[in-house]
Structure formats: structure tokens, C-alpha cells
Amino acid sequence: MDNNNNLVRFLLTFFLGWIGSIVINHTSLKPEGYTSRTLAYFFLSVITFGIYGLVASICNFTFDPGKQRNIGYKKDESAQTADAPAQKDAEPEI
Numbered sequence: 643m644d645n646n647n648n649l650v651r652f653l654l655t656f657f658l659g660w661i662g663s664i665v666i667n668h669t670s671l672k673p674e675g676y677t678s679r680t681l682a683y684f685f686l687s688v689i690t691f692g693i694y695g696l697v698a699s700i701c702n703f704t705f706d707p708g709k710q711r712n713i714g715y716k717k718d719e720s721a722q723t724a725d726a727p728a729q730k731d732a733e734p735e736i
Contacts, residue, residue, distance in 0.1 A: 647671055651678075652702040655714065659695050660684040663714075673707055676715040683714070 651671055654662030660683035665671070667678050679698075687695035698714030705712050 647673075648702050648705050651705070652699055655683065655695065655702060656699040659687060673705065673715065675707060675718055675720075676712065677718055679714055679716055 651662075651666055654665055654671070655678070656662075658665070660680050663678040663680040663683045667680065672678070683695055683698065687693075701713040705715070
């Protein structure tokens with residue numbers, strides 16, 4: 643099922659770009675713990691003459707929520723705080 647979602651996300655972002663990214667973020671296609679980077683699709687695609695949008699769309703095929711980073715996506719703030727290791731109280735060195 644996840645591969646089908648990756649294919650649908652690829653098609654949306656490849657053919658619709660940043661509009662497809664908005665669709666992903668407001669439907670069940672949004673990966674749990676991640677948000678599609680709509681502004682990056684818009685601005686970086688313009689600056690790089692479409693290369694960013696093409697690369698980010700293709701990377702939808704290999705999207706893996708277990709990876710630290712996924713091109714075209716950012717971790718939700720709630721997921722970032724959950725993934726951050728708890729810091730211990732630092733003991734002063736003598």
C-alpha cells in the first residue's frame with residue numbers, strides 16, 4: 643500500500659508541482675510525521691528552473707519515514723521533538 647502512496651505522491655508533485663504538494667498535505671496521502679515542502683517546490687523550482695521539483699518528485703518513489711531526511715519533506719514539529727534524545731543533566735567536570 644505504501645508503494646501506491648509513493649506513486650500517487652510522485653504523480654501529484656511531478657505533474658502539479660507545488661499544487662500537488664498542497665493536495666498531499668491536506669489528504670490522507672500525507673506521510674505520518676512529515677509535511678510536504680510546498681514553498682520549496684514553488685520557490686526552489688523557479689530558482690533551479692524546475693530541477694528541484696523534478697528531483698523531489700522522483701524521490702517520492704523512495705520515501706521512507708524511517709530515514710533521517712527525505713527530499714521534499716520536512717518532519718512535523720511534533721515528530722522532531724519525539725525523535726530528539728532526552729538530554730541528561732550535565733555534570734560539571736572536575
